[in-house]
Amino acid sequence: xxxxxxxxxxxxxxxxxxxxxxxxxxxxxxxxxxxxxxxxxxxxxxxxxxxxxxxxxxxxxxxxxxxxxxxxxxxxxxxxxxxxxxxxxxxxxxxxxxxxxxxxxxxxxxxxxxxxxxxxxxxxxxxxxxxxxxxxxxxxxxxxxxxxxxxxxxxxxxxxxxxxxxxxxxxxxxxxxxxxxxxxxxxxxxxxxxxxxxxxxxxxxxxxxxxxxxxxxxxxxxxxxxxxxxxxxxxxxxxxxxxxxxxxxxxxxxxxxxxxxxxxxxxxxxxxxxxxxxxxxxxxxxxxxxxxxxxxxxxxxxxxxxxxxxxxxxxxxxxxxxxxxxxxxxxxxxxxxxxxxxxxxxxxxxxxxxxxxxxxxxxxxxxxxxxxxxxxxxxxxxxxxxxxxxxxxxxxxxxxxxxxxxxxxxxxxxxxxxxxxxxxxxxxxxxxxxxxxxxxxxxxxxxxxxxxxxxxxxxxxxxxxxxxxxxxxxxxxxxxxx
Numbered sequence: 001x002x003x004x005x006x007x008x009x010x011x012x013x014x015x016x017x018x019x020x021x022x023x024x025x026x027x028x029x030x031x032x033x034x035x036x037x038x039x040x041x042x043x044x045x046x047x048x049x050x051x052x053x054x055x056x057x058x059x060x061x062x063x064x065x066x067x068x069x070x071x072x073x074x075x076x077x078x079x080x081x082x083x084x085x086x087x088x089x090x091x092x093x094x095x096x097x098x099x100x101x102x103x104x105x106x107x108x109x110x111x112x113x114x115x116x117x118x119x120x121x122x123x124x125x126x127x128x129x130x131x132x133x134x135x136x137x138x139x140x141x142x143x144x145x146x147x148x149x150x151x152x153x154x155x156x157x158x159x160x161x162x163x164x165x166x167x168x169x170x171x172x173x174x175x176x177x178x179x180x181x182x183x184x185x186x187x188x189x190x191x192x193x194x195x196x197x198x199x200x201x202x203x204x205x206x207x208x209x210x211x212x213x214x215x216x217x218x219x220x221x222x223x224x225x226x227x228x229x230x231x232x233x234x235x236x237x238x239x240x241x242x243x244x245x246x247x248x249x250x251x252x253x254x255x256x257x258x259x260x261x262x263x264x265x266x267x268x269x270x271x272x273x274x275x276x277x278x279x280x281x282x283x284x285x286x287x288x289x290x291x292x293x294x295x296x297x298x299x300x301x302x303x304x305x306x307x308x309x310x311x312x313x314x315x316x317x318x319x320x321x322x323x324x325x326x327x328x329x330x331x332x333x334x335x336x337x338x339x340x341x342x343x344x345x346x347x348x349x350x351x352x353x354x355x356x357x358x359x360x361x362x363x364x365x366x367x368x369x370x371x372x373x374x375x376x377x378x379x380x381x382x383x384x385x386x387x388x389x390x391x392x393x394x395x396x397x398x399x400x401x402x403x404x405x406x407x408x409x410x411x412x413x414x415x416x417x418x419x420x421x422x423x424x425x426x427x428x429x430x431x432x433x434x435x436x437x438x439x440x441x442x443x444x445x446x447x448x449x450x451x452x453x454x455x456x457x458x459x460x461x462x463x464x465x466x467x468x469x470x471x472x473x474x475x476x477x478x479x480x481x482x
Contacts (some may be wrong), residue, residue: 047377052081055372056106056381060085063385065304065365066092066099081379082106098362098398100384102458105475108378109371115476116277119217119244122190123482124210126151127272129416130470135171135185137199138416139241139272141481142222144215150208154417155199162187162195180464181471186482189462217481219247221269221420224254226261227432235435236263236325237428239420242478243276243339248283252321255287259323265435266325268343271357271414271427274478275338278366278388282314285346288325290318293350297391299342301366304385311386316350328353329431333414334400334455335479337361341401345390354408356431359400359455363477364388382476400455410439 045051053075061067070088078084085106086093092100114120125144129136135157140147159168174184187193194211221239228234236258240247258266266288278301285298293316301312330336330344332355341360347353365384372379389395394406402409412430421428433439459465459472471480 046373047379049079049081051377052106052372052379053078053084055370055379056081056085057088059370059381059383060088060104062306063304063368063370063383064104065384065386067304067306085381098455099365102475103363103365103367103477104381104383105460107380107382107461109374109380110378112369112380112382115478117245119219119242119246120214121217121481122214123212124151124186124195125215125217126482127479128157128185128471128482129414130468131416133175133468136416138414139221139420141215141241142218144218145213146208146210149210150206151197151199151210152201153419155197155201156417157185157197158200158205159198160185160195161198163193168196168198175467179467181467181469182480182482183464184467216246217242217244219244220250220254223250224257225421226257226263229436232436233262233264235265235267235432236261237267237269237421239269239271240273242273243278243280243284245277245280247276247280251280251284251287252319255319255321255323258325259321263323264326266328267331267428267431267435268328269331269420269428270336270340270343271331271333272335272479273337273340274335274361274473274476275340275342275363278339278342281339281342281346283319284343285314286317286319287322288328289347289350290316290322291324292316293391294318296350299346299391300389300393300395302387302389302395307385326352327435329434330355331412331427331431332357332360332401334359334361335473337363337473337477338366341397342388342390344401344407345388345394345397348394348406349390349392354410354431354434355402356410356434357412357414357427359402360397361455361473361477362398362400362403364395364397367476408434410434 057075060070064070069091071090073087075084078087085104089104093102124146125141126137126146127139129138137151137153137155139153140151157171159170161168187195192212194209197208197210199206199208219241221241225237226234227237238254296316298314298316303310328351330353341363365387367382368385370381370383387395397404401407410430413426415426418425423429430439456470457472458475461474463472465472474480
């Protein structure tokens with residue numbers, strides 16, 4: 001069986017892409033696994049379960065970043081490759097270190113490429129948050145079916161009604177029966193369905209009918225915004241959702257807008273950005289510091305001791321659209337992961353910056369994508385295979401960037417009752433206050449005692465969870481879309 005290796009920075013980030021933060025390529029895995037044999041007796045199947053288990057075993061023992069900590073189990077005891085992967089990963093997944101809480105997983109080539117190239121999925125095109133036991137739409141993707149129908153961030157869900165139903169079920173009724181999300185609100189995943197959402201916003205109740213469709217995660221929410229100030233130059237603001245290939249053009253256009261407007265202070269909103277392609281992160285680093293740090297080391301990709309010859313580095317370089325902000329406020333939550341953390345960590349030695357909001361995810365590692373004979377099989381293994389460090393060798397932020405004590409930090413809420421960029425939204429207001437000099441001075445986060453939100457857990461792509469909880473992160477580290 002041939003193995004193809006694709007760089008990913010685990011959204012999470014692909015040689016075409018990654019998973020949370022990858023990009024570029026790497027040499028194919030040289031050894032080949034023998035055999036085949038599916039789960040159906042003696043029938044030889046080069047893409048079957050036996051072949052998949054052997055594939056996972058070989059690749060994990062070679063490339064997994066902490067390969068020497070994998071559990072030793074008998075692969076013949078497992079009828080499913082995902083179960084085998086979970087078994088060998090248990091020591092790392094459950095040790096409480098936060099290094100890999102489930103970021104290594106099996107998927108298909110088709111699903112993975114859709115996720116990291118265009119962000120395409122089938123659904124409504126929204127995200128949500130639970131605030132004080134109420135459901136709020138937290139994001140609505142431009143040109144997606146929900147946004148087109150009128151769903152917006154800040155709307156509170158009152159009730160839903162689906163195809164074939166004559167009555168609404170209220171949010172309170174869902175809570176009373178201990179319903180599970182996401183099905184209670186969004187119905188069965190991946191199906192064509194029409195739902196009527198009864199919502200309230202600023203005291204006005206409305207009913208919005210949405211039919212699911214194939215939709216994409218628009219990389220920027222609303223595009224680049226230039227905000228005038230009474231004193232000092234204008235502030236630039238972007239809400240950046242995901243490091244996918246489709247983000248390259250919008251990021252360059254935003255940098256051009258900010259440069260032409262004379263922006264020196266910038267707010268980059270990464271609150272739901274779980275990462276993506278390392279190559280897109282590299283472009284963004286160069287757009288922001290390509291002149292300021294031209295020629296200096298940008299980031300380091302460090303593999304385990306079996307593959308040190310595959311380590312790589314990148315240097316800052318100016319692009320045609322590069323501009324030079326002097327200060328950047330990053331808005332983050334526990335959904336800010338991987339390439340988002342790479343961006344912040346990589347810029348820290350070169351630009352004055354602050355983190356506003358809450359602790360980041362702590363995804364200091366990235367994934368490679370390994371394919372089981374991509375010409376004939378669909379099996380793809382996303383595996384934590386490298387650590388990301390900035391140009392000064394700083395990494396290892398497995399409990400988040402704030403907890404390293406290296407960053408100026410201002411705690412603020414993710415107030416999903418208000419639109420992105422609203423002057424009264426808590427995180428945005430705190431970022432503006434720091435840039436305007438009205439935020440009380442603090443030291444690094446190690447000096448700051450705040451009540452941080454509970455970190456989001458990680459669960460499978462088709463998982464369910466209690467109705468009073470925010471959605472867990474996807475296995476690639478990304479914030480879920482519905």
